[in-house]
Structure formats: structure tokens, C-alpha cells
Amino acid sequence: MRVIVQMRPEPDLIQAVVDPSISTPPASDVAGSLPGVRLDPDFVPVPVPQPKPAFSDGDPLSLDQPLTFSLAPEDASVLVRGEIQDRDGAARLALLSSQRADIVGISADPAVETMPTCGNTPPVGDWHDVQRFVTDALKSEGLDGSGVPLAIVDTGINVAHLGTVLGSPVTVDAARSWKPPGVAGNYGQFPVHHGTMCAFDSLIVARKVSLLDIPVLLSQRPGATVMEGLLSDAISAYAHLWGLLEQMPRDRRRLVISNSWGSFKPTWDFPPGHPGNYSDNRAHPFNLIVAALEVSGADILFAAGNCGVECPDGRCGFPSRPINGANSHPSVLSVAGVDTHDARVGYSSQGPGRLAVRKPDIATYTHFSGSKAFGQNLPDSGTSAACPVAAGVVAAVRSRLSVQDLSPSRLRTLIRRSAHDAGGHGYDFDYGYGIINTPQLVDAVRRLAKTTARL
């Protein structure tokens, strides 16, 4: 967290900052060593005048009156800039204030931005922009997802709609798809909805993947309604996927799983600390099967969620740390959303995560004109769209490298290390390690592949 610290050091130091005829002393001279603060040495200390009533009978605590401003050393203060750890930010600020008597005040130093992209913002760019930013580098290496099974765990896929928008036929691998008992309809022929959007957003990156249609969110189980399921259905779906993976020989094993869904409300769960809790409990059966599937070789991606502080989805119910359950699992890639201007969308959930602290892992594109699954002028939005874009990137890499060449864990590390550090200070809870950077990723994969002689 970047902060501005307002200080009142010795008057001779204030005089040195105020006086334009002498060179301004550096921040380290003004502030000394501030515990827990990494001072910005490039920020030249700034004098702040003290407002005073213009008249002797004025109110000393009001700004709503005629004022004068004093830069006299006994009145003025000085601003320096620095950074403190995000974790327990409020407690750190309180402790810092109490440890130094010369600190007058501390305030956040937020990035100055225009209004963030929110749910009701029109599309920002289109899917051709996403292809230019993400896909071109992959295509230049022939990484197009050929032969890689990519499971869209969602509301079902409509291939006719996808073919119309993409301009060429799309098929699903019906033999390896799966649906919960009681779900009517054929694979690839479900109503156009969220799952079709997700499939589209993976195909714009990795056009030749083999789509597996897993319409878990169409479950008809008691308690579920249209376009929502129960976590027990997801457990069954993952058991099916585990079975598929175990049938593949290790040197040809690859399976990418894209999950743009999650649990919005703690009221649907047992409370944290209860042994049956899901959101905060790695021993919950779904979190166990996620771990087991990753160990078997699956690349699992989850959307971080749409509960960002600037404009959260109306369904968000967690008072803090909304990235919960498998969306925050240490064995998955948790995906945040940015628009095509590389700015985080205001609804993209921020960390820390509940199962693993460093969530989200990375960010990629959303809120662009794409599948038109929700109407001609509506964007592919939510971290729902970002997750399959990222899944497409993973599938593209997998078209050359099997699990034997590169484990899911090592692939996640490559993606994190090659990401563009959009926050500017290493890992942060908005962008994670940064925005997926496919030119850098392709370089990293190429270097790695030299040792396996596969590229």
C-alpha cells in the first residue's frame, strides 16, 4: 500500500524543504528511518503550509472562513511518500503513528484513475483486441491448443452460436463430456448463456482445443434453481474428469479445467471454523478433489470473482476476503479481470484469498465485445470471461508440453513470473503477479522446451 506521511521534523529541516534557494534534502533526511515503511527516494519532500484564521477571533479548527497559510518553520509540515505492506494495513498505520511523535498524519496514496470499468459499462474493446494482445504471440509459435481437452464447467455450451460468431464450425467432445443426472439436452446444444460465453473466450485464444461440455450449473438437484448448482454436482464432475485424466498416459497427459463460478454468500455455508465449512477449509471434499486432480496433472483455473470494492456484484455477501473456497485454492490459478486498457475492472475481487493468501494469481482480459451471448451490445464480462481467456493460454502451452514435461505447478509459476507487473510493486491483491504476458510466457516456454526438445 502506497502512503503519504505528513511529518513535522525539526524546524531547520522544514526550513530547508521550504526554502527554494537551497537544494531540498532527501526524504531519508526528513523522515529518518520510519519503521515498516519503504521510503520512496525519488519523491522530493513537499512542504505543506498551515492554515490559520485570517482574523484574531477566527475559529482555529475551521476551514470555512477567511484563511492565511503559513510556511514558517514552526507552522509548516512536510510530506514524504513510501510503501507499507498490504497485510494488516490498518493495524500497521496505527502502530506507525504511535511510534513517531513527529508524524502528523498518514493517508493512502491511491493511483489517480478515471472511473473503473463496472458491470454497467459498455464493452471496452472487442475480442480481436484480446487476440492481438494474447493470441498472436502464441500463434507465432504454433501454440493453438491442438488436441488439448479443455473442460468448461458451467451452464453448457451452444456450438451453433459459437460457429456463427467465430465464422467457422465448433464441436464439443461429447464422449468425454459429462452432465449431472436429470439435466436434459445434448452436449453442445444447451441454451446460449454463460457457458457459451466462457467457451467462446477460450476459443479466441486456443481455437483448436477439444471442448468438454460440463453443464454443472444446470443441475436439477433439490435446492438448485435455473443457472445455479450445488457444490456436490461439481464434486461429481471433478470425479469424472479425474477418471479421464487417469486414463491418459503420463507423457500425453493434459487437461485444462475452466471454472467461472463460485459461492457468493457465507450464509450458504457452514461458518469458518466448523469442520464442514467450505470457504475456509482445505479439508472440504471439493477442495480435496481439486488438490487430487491437480496432483494427477490437471491445470485448474478459477475466476477470482466479481466482488471488487469499487463496484461489486449485487450478490456479494462476504464482508471481506471474497475469494473463497476453491477459487482461492493453492493448487489453482485464480484469475482477476482487466479491461483492454490494462486497467483492473472495478468488480474484480481482491485478495487475500481464504485458502491461500496470494490470490488472485494473475489477471487477464474481460469486459470486451465478444460472444454476444447476452445480447448484441453487451460485453463478455466478469472475471467469468477472464478465466477462460487464461484457460485458453494454458491450453495453448499444453499443445506442446505435457504434464510430464511441465507439471501444473511449474506452469503456474511460469505464468506468474512472466506476467506484466501492472501494479508496479511486485505482487499485489488487485492484479496478483500481473497481467498474463504471452510474449514473455512463450519465451519462457521456449527456453524450457529446449531441454525437452519439443519446440
Add this chain to the structure above:
Amino acid sequence: MAPESPTVLITVTLPPRSTIEDAQRRLGLAEDEVDTAYGLVPVDPAHGTYALLVTEAAGARLQGAPEARGSYQGPFANPRIEPFGPVQSKDEEAEDGDG
């Protein structure tokens, strides 16, 4: 009154390639206490952990039951899951209801 639906998620530890009947025998569950359509779902095959759905009454009975000791865990939350999009406003959420 309609019979209770099996909606409570539990896990049981069993040998490899066990069946739903094995789980019923191990835990002393009657057929109408188990969701047989859901079946016995392998969760962590390396450790022989399987999931199944049972009635609330059966779940409550199993807690502390001597025949289940050491092999049964639960009940676990079985929360609703929803797609993360399109992003809904507060008004849309109110129309949909909290359920």
C-alpha cells in the same frame, strides 16, 4: 409427508473400487437414506475418500455412531454455486431473491 431428500454431503473412507452398497453397509445406511443417483464419488482416491449424499437424519445419526467411527466425516457444506457473470446490480439481486 414426503420422505426427506438426501442432501447432506458426507465422506467415507473405503478400499479402492468400493461401491455405494459397500458404503451403505459400512455406515449402516438404509437405501432410502442415500442418494443412489448421486452415487459414491471418489474424492481423494489415493486415500480412499469417497463422497455421498445422505438424509439429514442419517447425517445426524452418523455423528458419533460407533459403526462410523474412523471412516466417516461430515456433514460438509453443500453451498449453491453460481456463474460469475454477467455482473448483477443490487436491484437485480433483489429481484432474483436471496434464496
